[in-house]
Amino acid sequence: MIVRPHTPYLFLAPALLATAAIVLYPVASTMWMSLQDFVLFRPHDIKFVGLGNFARLAADEVFWISLGNSLVWIGLAVGLQFALGLATALVLNESFFWRSLARAAVVVPWALPSVIIGLMFTWIYDYNLGVLNDLLLRLGLVDGPVAWLARPDTALLAVVAALVWQGFPFFAVVILAGLQAIPNDLQEAAEIDGATRWQRFRHVVWPGLAGVILTALLLRTIWVANSLDIILVMTGGGPGYATHTLPLYAFLRAYSGMEFGYGSALAVVLTLCLMAVAAVYVRRTMREAFR
Amino acid sequence: MIDRRTRLRRLAEIELPAALLVCVALAPYAWMVLTSIKPTVEIARFPVVYLPDAPTLSHYADLFARTTFPDNLLDSLLVAVSACALGLGLSVPAAYAFSRFGFVGRRFLMTQFLTINMFPIVLMIIPLFVAMRALGLLDTVLGVVLGHATFAIPFAIWMLTSYLNGIPRELDEAAMVDGATRLQTIVRILLPLAAPGIASTGIYIFVASWNEYLFAMMLSGQNVRTVTVALQLFIGEYTIQWGLLTAGGTLVALPVTVLFLFVQRHLVGGLTAGAVKS
Numbered sequence: 372m373i374v375r376p377h378t379p380y381l382f383l384a385p386a387l388l389a390t391a392a393i394v395l396y397p398v399a400s401t402m403w404m405s406l407q408d409f410v411l412f413r414p415h416d417i418k419f420v421g422l423g424n425f426a427r428l429a430a431d432e433v434f435w436i437s438l439g440n441s442l443v444w445i446g447l448a449v450g451l452q453f454a455l456g457l458a459t460a461l462v463l464n465e466s467f468f469w470r471s472l473a474r475a476a477v478v479v480p481w482a483l484p485s486v487i488i489g490l491m492f493t494w495i496y497d498y499n500l501g502v503l504n505d506l507l508l509r510l511g512l513v514d515g516p517v518a519w520l521a522r523p524d525t526a527l528l529a530v531v532a533a534l535v536w537q538g539f540p541f542f543a544v545v546i547l548a549g550l551q552a553i554p555n556d557l558q559e560a561a562e563i564d565g566a567t568r569w570q571r572f573r574h575v576v577w578p579g580l581a582g583v584i585l586t587a588l589l590l591r592t593i594w595v596a597n598s599l600d601i602i603l604v605m606t607g608g609g610p611g612y613a614t615h616t617l618p619l620y621a622f623l624r625a626y627s628g629m630e631f632g633y634g635s636a637l638a639v640v641l642t643l644c645l646m647a648v649a650a651v652y653v654r655r656t657m658r659e660a661f662r
Numbered sequence: 663m664i665d666r667r668t669r670l671r672r673l674a675e676i677e678l679p680a681a682l683l684v685c686v687a688l689a690p691y692a693w694m695v696l697t698s699i700k701p702t703v704e705i706a707r708f709p710v711v712y713l714p715d716a717p718t719l720s721h722y723a724d725l726f727a728r729t730t731f732p733d734n735l736l737d738s739l740l741v742a743v744s745a746c747a748l749g750l751g752l753s754v755p756a757a758y759a760f761s762r763f764g765f766v767g768r769r770f771l772m773t774q775f776l777t778i779n780m781f782p783i784v785l786m787i788i789p790l791f792v793a794m795r796a797l798g799l800l801d802t803v804l805g806v807v808l809g810h811a812t813f814a815i816p817f818a819i820w821m822l823t824s825y826l827n828g829i830p831r832e833l834d835e836a837a838m839v840d841g842a843t844r845l846q847t848i849v850r851i852l853l854p855l856a857a858p859g860i861a862s863t864g865i866y867i868f869v870a871s872w873n874e875y876l877f878a879m880m881l882s883g884q885n886v887r888t889v890t891v892a893l894q895l896f897i898g899e900y901t902i903q904w905g906l907l908t909a910g911g912t913l914v915a916l917p918v919t920v921l922f923l924f925v926q927r928h929l930v931g932g933l934t935a936g937a938v939k940s
């Protein structure tokens with residue numbers, strides 16, 4: 372079959388042009404802006420400051436707080452999503468008569484918009500009327516209602532809990548698919564050889580799942596690190612800086628503060644940090660795709 | 663005897679945890695729906711009234727009679743359908759190229775599409791906002807749709823490429839040997855075979871666009887306002903009326919929940935890009 376050399380590029384052109392316009396141009400523009408002192412309401416006073424914004428950032432206390440919160444946010448949210456997702460997948464891989472119903476039900480949180488999840492949990496955490504305080508009071512676990520989202524020591528954890536709820540179905544579905552790809556004979560053979568449930572998990576299931584899990588963890592880390600809408604809806608970054616994460620801080624400086632230069636510098640730093648993780652994911656995925 | 667014991671053991675070891683997990687997954691959702699059908703006096707009672715004494719649809723009626731919610735639903739629908747059309751329109755040809763041709767830069771370009779899918783929104787939202795303002799696209803459906811295309815295109819290209827790779831090349835080669843042109847082969851052979859993959863990719867774009875908040879918030883305004891942005895604004899406008907908000911939340915969540923249940927099986931392959939064969 373004769374293929375003229377330009378044919379594939381003709382098919383690609385529309386997607387490439389659109390991507391250049393709506394992704395590459397903005398990204399390049401953000402990088403350029405990060406090198407300038409650019410505040411929106413001073414449009415005639417834009418100065419090129421080189422790495423000045425980055426120097427400012429290193430001395431910015433809120434930047435370091437946000438970075439710290441981001442690490443806690445990613446570690447806790449991804450870790451707990453994974454743990455709950457793995458447990459869900461292992462349970463739903465067993466056979467019982469309402470299994471398909473259960474599998475459908477656990478996917479529901481994944482489908483919902485972050486804004487709705489934020490609203491749901493804000494309502495659940497409500498100080499005066501929230502169902503969480505009501506339950507804890509009835510069980511006698513707290514002496515009085517807790518202002519979950521207004522206390523610096525609980526706000527970040529409360530938002531993490533909402534994100535864990537949203538994200539665990541992803542792990543459950545991915546790991547479940549991985550489990551189904553492990554041949555049953557292997558498990559049965561191990562069982563006949565007298566392996567305990569734990570030994571079967573440790574030596575048969577786990578090695579078969581490791582690749583899938585690593586990919587899912589990488590993907591989820593990037594996704595969680597980038598996500599800020601749930602925080603924005605639930606706390607707006609407060610109280611104080613208690614729920615400031617890096618993308619949220621970048622967004623707030625650019626959006627509320629109209630400091631496009633400094634906000635861009637924060638976004639660039641976030642991206643550089645993430646690209647290390649993304650590079651591992653991209654390399655793995657490309658290897659799979661071109662096997 | 664042994665049967666009953668194993669049955670009990672399975673109940674305790676598998677069905678009970680499964681029931682618990684289903685509860686965890688559904689409880690917040692159920693609570694939102696329950697709140698939405700309670701009269702305001704019951705919502706405002708503490709200790710909490712769990713099941714409504716006098717269930718009512720009044721919050722839903724209010725939502726449609728007294729707020730902009732119907733317009734917002736329409737805007738969201740328009741944005742999501744357009745994002746879907748634009749995303750598929752650009753991605754199907756690109757995925758065809760990646761799947762059916764070997765050419766210089768193929769691997770590089772695929773890597774690029776995978777990488778830009780991981781860019782944080784904050785990395786591009788400000789210049790997009792500035793550019794849209796300059797072009798007069800702020801607060802238009804097209805503006806929001808272009809914002810959503812930033813994630814729809816790369817995702818769709820990867821999903822569709824992996825789907826097309828699963829359709830044997832011999833099929834289109836046979837058609838072309840029989841004298842069909844490339845375009846005829848695509849339209850008559852490939853597209854019908856790829857329809858399920860295209861449909862689930864489209865549904866995924868629809869759901870992602872419907873659910874999206876940041877782009878919609880930055881790029882919309884008075885004329886165009888999607889439901890996610892509108893619901894968030896309700897909090898400020900009406901000193902938190904939880905009945906109204908939960909009614910809105912329930913309506914917004916319903917269509918995407920149904921659509922998502924249809925496609926989630928197909929998503930795994932695309933999302934982890936082949937790491938899981940399903």
